[in-house]
Amino acid sequence: MKKHNFNAGPSILPQEVLLKASEAVMDYNNSGLSVIEISHRSKDFVEIMEKARALALELLGLEGKGYKALFLQGGASTQFLMVALNLLEKRAGYLNSGTWADKAIKEARIYDDIYEVASSKNANYNYIPKGYDIPSDYDYFHFTTNNTIFGTQMKSFPKCDIPMVCDMSSDIFSRAIDYSQFDLIYAGAQKNLGAAGTTLVVIKEDILGKVSRKIPSMMDYKMHISKGSMFNTPPVFAVYTSMLTLEWLKNLGGIEAIEKENEKKARLMYSEIDLNPLFKGFATKEDRSNMNATFTLENENLKETFEAMLKEGGINGINGHRSVGGYRASMYNALPLDSVKALVEIMSELESKA
Amino acid sequence: MKKHNFNAGPSILPQEVLLKASEAVMDYNNSGLSVIEISHRSKDFVEIMEKARALALELLGLEGKGYKALFLQGGASTQFLMVALNLLEKRAGYLNSGTWADKAIKEARIYDDIYEVASSKNANYNYIPKGYDIPSDYDYFHFTTNNTIFGTQMKSFPKCDIPMVCDMSSDIFSRAIDYSQFDLIYAGAQKNLGAAGTTLVVIKEDILGKVSRKIPSMMDYKMHISKGSMFNTPPVFAVYTSMLTLEWLKNLGGIEAIEKENEKKARLMYSEIDLNPLFKGFATKEDRSNMNATFTLENENLKETFEAMLKEGGINGINGHRSVGGYRASMYNALPLDSVKALVEIMSELESKA
Incomplete structure (x- = not known):
């Protein structure tokens, strides 16, 4: 019997995605080869990657607006680090609305002092802090749009002049908002996107290149953008299932x-x-x-x-x-x-x- | 028609692994759920992860010898960085035997000066350098056991008193050598192990904890060891296919x-x-x-x-x-x-x- 799957992540995927993914593990598109045993530089896989990147921007309404989509590895936890390495020069503001926001703050603190603009930690994160100020001379403002553990979700977003960076792991692609108000969005695939093992990063290119530190290649958004999200071997199966899920969503009406x-x-x-x-x-x-x-x-x-x-x-x-x-x-x-x-x-x- | 698959990576996997993986994408073990839509904290997935880690040590002959096996994300390219972050305090020696060795050197140089003990770069890497000295006061010695691009492979290994760290991405599990002569072995899964998207790291625990820098959580081997390779959501499908391939190898006679x-x-x-x-x-x-x-x-x-x-x-x-x-x-x-x-x-x- 097929179960009712309320898992928090990894979580339910559309049946047609599972079916196509299962078939592709045996034979991709009648090629005589599995999707997981072809070169990531092959025409077949490059098409999958490019389609996934394009669909992500299209569905978010961010095509032609200076954004790039990347499918990276390491989960949102690696983004906690990459955001700081790529964007943090002097100081950044973070909204502490849950366990993951708190972890993001902890990782960024290795590189600099972080200012918590507001926190609901003392109430065991049962609400979203509101009415805070975001200093306009900070490098960026970081927040979590949906807090999986506590079941809270930001319904509106502050306006600010500095780059807005958000962890949207558990509610990306779930609601019609103006995604162009954000400058960097990241999301682990394993909730609304695909199999665990890839993280979608959508980034407005003009916020990059402003820090003075030397960034290791694998941590460098500019490097990944310049290589079309293929600086090294990508997590092919997780990208493929993400592409299938984005197709499913588009066919459904977006x-x-x-x-x-x-x-x-x-x-x-x-x-x-x-x-x-x-x-x-x-x-x-x-x-x-x-x-x-x-x-x-x-x-x-x-x-x-x-x-x-x-x-x-x-x-x-x-x-x-x-x-x-x-x-x-x-x-x-x-x-x-x-x-x-x-x-x-x-x-x-x-x-x-x- | 099934093809003869000579891909360099991602590359061929055993047919029975593809078959089991394909079935598990639809329904894992008659659970009514796909292997990619169950919690990584579920009994089913924890068993997969633990089995994969144990089989890796068993097949390499490293059980009970102070080693831990981890299944991480980010490919060997992320290991270039993690090795330096976790082990490089003053200076390390690298053998430059190919493109990947060269990249490993480049990444480590962000953190410190790196000494190339020998290089075959001038001969377009058509041989493995030999007869070099490894200074005994270095933090570690790094080398690549097999050079996929050039088709060269180290047939013997130098003896040295400092930790020996190697990129074994393209020949791990392929030959009977004394793996305990190495202190840290890493290997991207997509050649001899499983689907792209996970990297096996086998590490002798006592070489850790000797650098003074603060290591970001996702880059910290000790953190991953303390969490049983589940600090964050692992790349479930890539780990599952790795576990299946290790089982296949064990059944074959190791x-x-x-x-x-x-x-x-x-x-x-x-x-x-x-x-x-x-x-x-x-x-x-x-x-x-x-x-x-x-x-x-x-x-x-x-x-x-x-x-x-x-x-x-x-x-x-x-x-x-x-x-x-x-x-x-x-x-x-x-x-x-x-x-x-x-x-x-x-x-x-x-x-x-x-």
Whole structure:
């Protein structure tokens, strides 16, 4: 039986992506070779890489606006480091809205002093800080658009004159916003994009080349741009699945179309959390994430019954992160509305039983 | 028709690995979920990672000898940087035996002065330098065991008292040597190991912790060791295919068994190159690689005929690298002897035609 996959990441991918990827592992396009045993310099693979890069810019509405898309390795954690190495000369401002934002700050501090413009750490990150100032003489402002662990999401973004750099790992391609307000966006593939092992970096080229330090080649955005994201052997399978997922999204109608689906799923989920007296949402209402809903059982005695029902219903991956406890339903682009319906039904069944 | 796959990397993988990987992309172990859509913290994936790490040490004969195996991201190019960051305090010695060795030197020079103990660069790297001294007060000695581009391979290794660090990307697991003479071995997966996107690092723990610089988390071997190679989301599919390939190798009889096969393939290939007057080997005979045979056509007029025959015979990926020209037959572990036979037959057919 196919499960309802609420995993936080690596997470659900569209069935047609899995099918095409599975076939390509045996034989890519009737070439007699697997997609993972061809040269990354071959026409076939160069096409995959170029298509993935172009689709990323197209779907984000960033074509012809001075941006480049890269598929790198090392996850968002490596971007914490690369952002600082490529952009940090004197001082940068960071918004501390969750565990990953906090880790980004820690890594950047190796290179310079970092200013936390605001933090919700003392409230266990259950809200998104607002109303802070961003000094206009800083090198850049860094923030996390969606906090997977805590289930919070930025609904609006500050205006500022310095480069805006964001970790969009868990909500990229999920909502129609003006992506050109950001100068550097990075996102690990394993949520809305593809198999774990590649990180999409979308970067406005004119923010580069302004620091004085010598940057190691693998850490240098300019180097990767100059080599068309093929400075060294790319993670071919992760790039291929990303390309397939971007194609799937485009055929579906792009970000506007998926946003409507994501809103339906989130509305259904949160209304159950709010109306069912057995459950309580973790995140402040106005900051609730459309990607990750975090909630707890009010009565811990029901835990065993609830979890048995979840298992019975094929609900997978909704255990909460240890920092929050309870449950987390991740509702990424590829999760069907029916999976949320199945979960909500079980929650409501628990209410009628209790 | 399945091709004879002589690609230099990404390159051929065992058919049973491709089959299992393809199935797991649709459904891993009848779990109802794909191997690329389960949490890396799940029991299923932790088992894959731990098995891959254990098999790597077991096959290299390094179990219980103070080594740890890691599956990282970023390719050997990132190791050029990590080696320097983790081990370089004052000065290190590098053997310059090829393009990749040269790049490793360039990256390490960002952090300190590097001493080239010897170089074959002036001879377009057609041999392995020998008879050099390695100063015993250096931090480490770095070398490349096999030079994919030029088709040379180190047949013996110098003795020295300082840590020996090597890039073994293109010949790891291919021959029975005493791996415990090395202190740090790294290898991109895409030749003898698995899908591109992960790099195996095997490291003797006691050489770490001796530099004074602060090392960024993602660049820190100690950090990755302390997290069991899961500091952040690993490249799940590349690790899974590596685990499958290591299992395949173990079932085959391990490195001793595959070495015999590799010797047969190389003997057949080189005897054709030497006996067929139409072809000429590029690398100095005593340094010839058992993994990559480089050769040229003596008479360029035969190029078109030869390449049409190769295409007709399903021979894929034997174009030489631009630095050498001509041809390169990569004969990694997974390449069957029959593929070499097919290639050699065409070369000999060309001779009878010419």
